[in-house]
Amino acid sequence: MMTNAPFTRPAPAALAAVTDALAEKFGNRFSVHEAVRAQHAHTLTWGASQPPDAVIFAQDAQEIADIVKLCAAHRVPLIPYGAGTSLEGHVNAPFGGISIDTSLMNRLVAVHAEDLDCVVEPGVTRKALNEQLRDTGLFFPIDPGADASLGGMASTRASGTNAVRYGTMKDNVLALQVVMASGEIIRTARRARKSSAGYDLTRLFVGAEGTLGIVTELTLKLYGIPEAVSAGICPFPSVKAACDAAILTIQSGLPVARVELLDALQVKASNNYSKLDLPVTPLLLVEFHGSDSSVREQAERFGEIAAEFSGGPFNWATKPEERTRLWQARHDSYWAALTLRPGAKAVATDVCVPISRLAECVAQTQRDIEETGIVAPIVGHVGDGNFHVGILVDMDDSADVARTEKFLERLVRRGLAMEGTCTGEHGVGQTKRKYLTEEHSSGTLDAMRAVKGALDPLGIMNPGKIF
Numbered sequence: 001m002m003t004n005a006p007f008t009r010p011a012p013a014a015l016a017a018v019t020d021a022l023a024e025k026f027g028n029r030f031s032v033h034e035a036v037r038a039q040h041a042h043t044l045t046w047g048a049s050q051p052p053d054a055v056i057f058a059q060d061a062q063e064i065a066d067i068v069k070l071c072a073a074h075r076v077p078l079i080p081y082g083a084g085t086s087l088e089g090h091v092n093a094p095f096g097g098i099s100i101d102t103s104l105m106n107r108l109v110a111v112h113a114e115d116l117d118c119v120v121e122p123g124v125t126r127k128a129l130n131e132q133l134r135d136t137g138l139f140f141p142i143d144p145g146a147d148a149s150l151g152g153m154a155s156t157r158a159s160g161t162n163a164v165r166y167g168t169m170k171d172n173v174l175a176l177q178v179v180m181a182s183g184e185i186i187r188t189a190r191r192a193r194k195s196s197a198g199y200d201l202t203r204l205f206v207g208a209e210g211t212l213g214i215v216t217e218l219t220l221k222l223y224g225i226p227e228a229v230s231a232g233i234c235p236f237p238s239v240k241a242a243c244d245a246a247i248l249t250i251q252s253g254l255p256v257a258r259v260e261l262l263d264a265l266q267v268k269a270s271n272n273y274s275k276l277d278l279p280v281t282p283l284l285l286v287e288f289h290g291s292d293s294s295v296r297e298q299a300e301r302f303g304e305i306a307a308e309f310s311g312g313p314f315n316w317a318t319k320p321e322e323r324t325r326l327w328q329a330r331h332d333s334y335w336a337a338l339t340l341r342p343g344a345k346a347v348a349t350d351v352c353v354p355i356s357r358l359a360e361c362v363a364q365t366q367r368d369i370e371e372t373g374i375v376a377p378i379v380g381h382v383g384d385g386n387f388h389v390g391i392l393v394d395m396d397d398s399a400d401v402a403r404t405e406k407f408l409e410r411l412v413r414r415g416l417a418m419e420g421t422c423t424g425e426h427g428v429g430q431t432k433r434k435y436l437t438e439e440h441s442s443g444t445l446d447a448m449r450a451v452k453g454a455l456d457p458l459g460i461m462n463p464g465k466i467f
Helices: 012-029 036-039 061-074 126-136 152-154 200-205 239-251 264-274 292-308 319-331 333-338 354-373 398-417 433-439 443-455
Strands: 054-057 078-081 098-099 108-112 117-120 174-179 185-187 212-220 229-235 256-262 283-290 315-319 345-354 376-379 386-393
Touching: 012 054, 012 061, 012 098, 012 239, 036 054, 061 078, 061 098, 061 174, 061 185, 061 333, 061 398, 078 212, 098 212, 108 126, 117 126, 117 398, 126 152, 126 174, 152 212, 174 200, 229 292, 229 319, 239 256, 239 283, 239 292, 239 354, 264 319, 264 333, 264 376, 283 292, 283 319, 292 345, 315 319, 333 345, 333 386, 354 376, 354 386, 354 398, 386 398, 398 433
Parallel strands: 054 098, 078 098
Antiparallel strands: 108 117, 117 212, 174 185, 174 212, 229 283, 229 315, 256 283, 256 376, 345 386, 376 386
16 A cells, blocks of 8 residues: 655666666657646646656556556656646646646547447547547537646546536546556446446546546547537626526526626626627626527527526527637637736636525635735636636735735635535646535545555555645
């Protein structure tokens, strides 16, 4: 079993033995160049980048298995790397080691259109997958905004704007191929849509953030491209009114595909960055999928709900290019927010609460932002109680940094006090580890550590993350 002693950097001789062997075997797919190493520590958090000692670009599961066996023999840490879009320091290498880049593992292995599933390698990105699926009439709905790799999306249990209708990665991964810490390659399940045969290993690895093994293949659920898609914007007099309308929409059973919140500050930033002319007031971006008649009926009902909270008028983007531009602006909200305070660092964070507490949580957070005197637009997947705050921080101003740190702590504890979670979709990584002891009991954390110790007894799999 894994010891309780903290993980430490490998001995120089051990690291040299591993890097020499990998350099000889993989040639130009192995790199110790500073720029390559720095790229693989790039993190969108405000934490310091911690580069690995070397990077290897793997091409298949057997290569990764061989790398893992070599590193295990010398107790050298391994950090899986997909597209580098995670937000909580997942790809940092606090103890050095080898970053395994899966971007060359980018094949769509199989499409089973009749079964509504496909098999992909982990380096395939969500946009690339949907481009390749387009002619089949199918699509994969999980969209975390960034063009993330599917292996990374599974590892962080990602979701996004479509989660209110289609669920998150945990709902849409049928099976995984995983290289274990021993170097053994396993499959967690078969392609059947359900099974009662043993432990649910698939969902154990979905969200494990690379701390239990390295995902090398995924079997994913697919969906038919809707016959009709309708999207639109609806302004509200306040964030609370917008949240209340979203809550009633879900509680009424209206099958909304997307319902996204932008506060007035985020709308201002998005107008500037994406060249839009949206009304600078809290907005809901809403989308319905279905037949022509069903989406029309759903839109009419949503308009009635919005009016109950003084929302409207509800304006539709009728052309596909208009919808695309609207949703791209939503996905670009991180970059748009940076224009509000040039030179500042953006700290993106999220919490998730039961939807009945959402309006209260967002309203309290807005008051906190105003009283603290920080610049922090809010966006949110409000259909499932998840919202994001993007704080803009002057990293050279110690007082500003301190204000932000205290605000982040209050935000998380506010969410926890409302029976929510410290992270709805970003994951734990490095930056939210300290909150796990507040969210989970000691017994729950001990159970997690027992799983980690059993599957990774040497502690080499992405150490310094989650625990």
